[in-house]
Amino acid sequence: MLSVVIPTLDDERTLGPTLGALIPATLVGILKEVVIADGGSTDETDVIAEATGCIFVAASNRRGKRLVAGVRAVERADWFLFLNPDTVLSTDWEAEAASFIERVERSGDPRHAAVFRFRLDGFDWKSRLREGLAGLRCRLFGIAYANQGLLISRWLYDDLGGHRDLPAMEDVDLIRRIGRRRLHFLTSAAVNPAAKQAEGERRPGMVRNGLCLALLMLRVPPRMVARLQA
Structure with a gap:
């Protein structure tokens, strides 16, 4: 039913928990295979x-x-789940994912995809604020990032042309082509490292990332936006 694709690059420290969260889906027969697409890691x-x-x-x-x-x-699979190597799915995610796949296939309309609810593993108020802002972005703009995962049928992925070879923001570009009316937000969480999120926000590129998102909302061609972001 489902294959997971994880792009990696020196992710030995975080990959274990990510893979561990996939075990229940394997045990119940939902998950058929996990593909690690590596960009030249020098670690383990x-x-x-x-x-x-x-x-x-x-x-x-x-x-x-x-x-x-x-x-x-x-x-072997008719559905893909794209997942970051440091994203850990919450308990029982596989049941909700299987239910979504079943609903889509029963409807006869394969033009639907889903992402998970963005969560951080931090306990501080800043983590809750970041989660709230991410939820607001999803509701207002129908935009999700790679750290929320992406559950999509092989048919829809191929029909949309898959991931484009962009220097950056290839996931957001694909989400935009799916369209907000066809993108569904699951209640299961995709839990990400709070420290990494905070570090990214301290970088000079944070303002640039926000500008890139705004340009995508204005339908600026993704290749132009990706060049700016990169």
């Missing part, structure tokens, strides 16, 4: 992938090309 990412039975694919260090390489390596 490949060792972890092979030890856990994942399909390991060597790919470009550009994230978009890694995602495409991962899709090409998928052998």
